[in-house]
Every structure is written in structure tokens, then in C-alpha cells.
Amino acid sequence: MTKPPPASSSAAEQGSSTNRPPTLTDVAREAKVSSATVSRFLNNPGVVAEETGARIRAAIELTGYIPNALAGDLASSKSRMVAVLIPHLEHSLFNDMIERMVGEMTASGNNVMIGLTGTSRDRTDSLVRAALARRVDAIISTGPASEAVDSMVARSRTLFIQVWELPEEPVGIAIGFSHEDAGRDIARFLASRGYQRPHLVTADSPRAQARKQGFFTEWQALGHAAPSESIVDMPTRFGHARRVFADIRRMDERPDVVVCGSDHLAQGLIVEAQAAGLRVPDDLGVLGFGNNAISGEMRPTITSVDVDGARIAREVMAAIARHQEGKDFLSRKIDVGFRLIARESV
Amino acid sequence: MTKPPPASSSAAEQGSSTNRPPTLTDVAREAKVSSATVSRFLNNPGVVAEETGARIRAAIELTGYIPNALAGDLASSKSRMVAVLIPHLEHSLFNDMIERMVGEMTASGNNVMIGLTGTSRDRTDSLVRAALARRVDAIISTGPASEAVDSMVARSRTLFIQVWELPEEPVGIAIGFSHEDAGRDIARFLASRGYQRPHLVTADSPRAQARKQGFFTEWQALGHAAPSESIVDMPTRFGHARRVFADIRRMDERPDVVVCGSDHLAQGLIVEAQAAGLRVPDDLGVLGFGNNAISGEMRPTITSVDVDGARIAREVMAAIARHQEGKDFLSRKIDVGFRLIARESV
């Protein structure tokens, strides 16, 4: 009773003269096979006969067919898309890692949807929503979302991967390191170098706070007085250095080393210090974070904390692959650690 | 004959106890309206009655419904997604502009798919393909794709926007400026400052080449000898400065000003020069490009060429909006110009 009138057939015979973009069915008609076979050829070329495949290839060429991923994803209920949520594009500690991930994902046939969260929880939430609506395979985020959204994620088929951090109870899985430990190690390192009066530059972010916490605790445990501090906006950029350096000059007891939240800020401090006639590290030590490429290229080179972005990218890819294959996870937390790299600036 | 057993109805009645994520239909059943009404409520709340809307809202809350954008986009054949193609995330001249665009798009309800093209034409092509497959509303790219792909784009409903450049015959529309003119203006500016021996640092990219071309032509037209040159890899980064500076020191006739392809490289050269005991700009001038935030924050501040990223972002948004409303374009090329900003480094 739903049989359509056969009228369309003649028009369809005309082929590419119509205006609407060609569909799978058009290709199938052209290649004289069923649409199912074309679909198979596209997704799994091995299963169709050599000769049929050739015909299909020709038909695709001739019609200028572009698959409609929207329809495909809907039918198969998987999207081969991954969402990446970062606070900022510019001045980001994660850029290097993100770039690696995007590259690898693209290579493995995934598309990447990117979202800039800024520092707003709401923006993060709405981006997570959008990602879930698109049924992405995974959401990679440097921070958590709100609880409401967490439960949405939990109910969905989407894998939530939090990177650069290791929360007690991750929503999905977490790949990162302990920022508190990093702060602690920095304190020990500076103490071992004989520094007496460190100045901390911290941003108002959970991670920066965790590092500060670790530093404070350890530094005082080592018998020193609490260090001085400057607070800066997120993200921690080069340009903040002017204000921070001004803070320092104003102090009665001049610090002998500055602990920065990023290599860019460290670079800025070196520039400021030198412009003021101070020698780094003799008059003032400067310590970065993140081991950005510039830290090895600056004069003097910058002592920094390295986090293995490539390793994180690899683990993320592996996790997504496992998830796409429907497998389970051995562990919900992967600690990739960090390494303090001593260079010239401290 | 294909009538399904009515067994499912009782299970469905259970509501959220089932495992599969709730659909529009589930919400509709819960709210005791048709799925059409729920869809209307979601996309155009104004048309449904107040009281019905409240019931639907409650049902959505209760079921934890997340719209399936895949299905929606397919049915309406529009995606509200935009693809952005850039060469690199890190060290990109465009970062600032991209960040603005991503922000505005997200705000206007579009999602952004990002692709890293590197310098490979093939990568660009396959990313364009992927974007077309997802039926994105627009593709924003800093470079052109291959001809094969151009014709695919032309046949599709997708708007191709090329930014930071003004080709003779853009595939879709172009929003940018003339790099050759920029090179020419730089030459005039340096001549007016009395510089005699500029050294150009160019990357092997069409845009950099165009600037160089403009510079050479004008510089020689002003009666000078051809400038010296260093070639660097893309992207033009801070770290290249060491090699470039080494190039300069090796020369018999030392240049008196270095023209860089990016502010980061300019920053690097300043650092190198100072480390070698040279004063900038007295002993060596340094000129950047792109007017990144750092150029106003460096010591000395960097003379650079400003391109109005905000303006480009705005024009891009306007173009997409016009396109989404099905309107046509007044012009296929928009010249946003550029401004040379004189600071301390030259």
C-alpha cells in the first residue's frame, strides 16, 4: 500500500543532470548494483568482488559522489568524531599535546570537534551537550564538567577522558599526573639548589592551585618560611611578566627565584629581568612549566617541568580505540608522571 | 505482515529503566504529545502552547533526553557545523583570529570542527572531504585545496571561505589582504627609516613568498641592491632565530635590519641579538609580522604588521549567516587591509 508511483524512474535515469547532490542510490544505479553493495564497498572494500568494486569506483567518480556521514553515522549509531575541549587556543600548555592528538586522530579516520571553554563552567557544559548531541565517540577535556553534565555523560555511550589531571574519581577515565607532586618536587629541587626566597606566580585554576599547595607544604616542611606570591589571570601568558616583575621589585626582601605556571611567563620574566639589568640566573632564577619548545631555545634556556604530551596523546588514542571496539578498561587512571628538566635559568 | 509483536509496549511504559538512550518519541510519550510537537518545542519554542511546553520540559528532565543532532541534521539537511582548517595549532599567525571565530560560532549555536592541514595538500584535501561528508555549512581555510576538491566544493551546498589571502578567483569567497602590498609597504617603511641592508627571513609558503616578492620589487625600485635572505621551515617559530642569527653573523656585510615572517621569530632574533651583545634597534633592527600580543609586551616592543583578526572573524560570521539564510553575496572578495605598527624594535 506504500508502493510509490514508478514515475521517478525516468527522471532518475538522466543521471547527473539533476541538481541535488548524488546519493548512495545514485551510485548504485549507475554501477548496477544495490545500494547495500556500494555501502559495503565504501566501508569494507574486502567483501565485494574485485570487478564489482571497479564498477562502483567508476560510478563514484562519474557521479562525483560524496558520502553523507550524517546519514551513515545515524544508521550505524557511531560517529567517528571526537570532541576536544580546551580553555584557550593561544598560550595553552596543552597545545602541543592537542596538535599531536588531532594529527593522530585524523590519521586514524576520526574527525575532531574542538571547543573553547574559556574558564566558564557553563560554556564547558554546553559544549559537552553539543558533543553528546553529535554522539561523539569520546570527549577529551582538561577539566571536569558540572555534575549535571557528568551524569549525562555517564548515561551516554560517550567516553569521557580527562587529561593533565588525576582526580580521585574520574567521570570516565583520566590520563595525567599529580600536580601536587609536581609542586612538591619543584620545592625540593629549589631547596637543593640553595634558593632561599622563592616567589610563586599562580593562576586561579585548580591545577595551578594544586601545584602551589604541593609547593607550600613541602617548602615549609623543609624548614623555610612561606614563599611570596603573585596571582595572575588565566591563561598564564608572556605579558603577565611585567606586572609580576613589578610586584617583585616592590618587595622588601627580594626573591631569589620565580616559579612560573608556564614557560611563556618564564620567558617574559627573563626578558623583564634582563631589561632591568638583572642577570638570570645569577641575580634571579626563573622556573617554567610545561617544557614548551621555547624553553630549550630561550637565552638562557629555561628550567622546566616536562609532561610527556606524546605519551598522553598515545594513551588517549589507545583508550578511544579500545572504547570503539567495545572493550573495557584495565584502569580508570593512568599516571604519566612528569620530569623536572634542569637548564640554565635556575 | 511486518507487524512487530506488541510485547515492547509494556517495556516502553517502564520509562527510564531501559538501557538505550531516550529518543524524541520517548519524551513525546512521557509528555503525552506527538513527537512533532516536541521537535517544534526544541527548535522553535514559540509555536507550542505554554502549558504543553512545560509538560515537555518536565518530560525531557525526567527522561534525561539529549537530542540526536545526527538525526536532526539529516532530516533538515543542515548541520550547523563549520570546519576550520589551519596549518598548525602552535605558533600560528591565525590563532587569535581562530579563537575569536570559534568563540563567536559557539555563541551563535554552531559547532566547530577543526582540522590541521600541516603543509600537505593531501591532508587538506582529505579534511575538506571529511567536512563535506559531514555537510558542514562552511569551510574556513587559510589556503586553497586542490582543483579536484575545489570542484567538489563548488557542487556542494557548502560555503568555502578562504581567509588571510585574496586570490584572483576565489573558490567561494575570500576575506583577507594583499601580501604583496604588505611586502611593498614594509620596504617603503624601512627605506624611510634609513635602513640600508635588510635581511629577509621567508618561509616556503605562498603568502610569505608573495610578501617577499612585494618587498624585493619595491626595495629595488627604490634604488637599492637586492636584500639578503634566509629560508626557514613552516611555521615560522621562535626557535628558528638561532640559525637565522648565525646566518647573519657569517655575512661579510652585516645587515642592519631583519624582516621576519612572524612576531615569534622576531622575538627570537631580539633574544639572540641581545645575547650576542647587540642592541636592538641601535645595532640591529627587527621587524615582525602579525602583531601578536607579545609584540607589544617584548623588550623592546616589536614593530609589526597588524591584521585585524576581529574584523576577519566578523566578516566570516556575517558571510556564514548570510549563507545559512540562503542569501547571496555582494562581493566575493573582502579586503580587510593591514596596518604597519611602529614600535621600538625598528
Added chain:
DNA sequence: GGGAGCGATGCAATCGCTTTCATCGAATAG
């Protein structure tokens, strides 16, 4: 008082694919 007009909703076709199940001929086994 009898349409016309309108606001709110439902019905059902449609978007372009994927995928299960059935089919069919040929090859292989017993």
C-alpha cells in the same frame, strides 16, 4: 449565524545511509 482565519497539534513521509537476513550459484566435501 456561517464561514474565514488562526493557533496548536497530530500524521506520516522523508532524509541517506547501515545491517540483518535471505538468496543464489559455485565450490567443496562425503
Added chain:
DNA sequence: CTATTCGATGAAAGCGATTGCATCGCTCCC
């Protein structure tokens, strides 16, 4: 020589929304 198996393909039922058209009360106006 028949029964199985297997590889290649087709038929058709979804996937979960959107949207044109039809329906149904009402109010409004002459």
C-alpha cells in the same frame, strides 16, 4: 551425485529526527 559451505549480492527494515499537510476547536467579523 547430493548435501554443505561459502562468497557475493539484494531486499527491506530501521536509525531519530524534521516538516508539509490535515485536523480541530475557537474567536472574530460582517
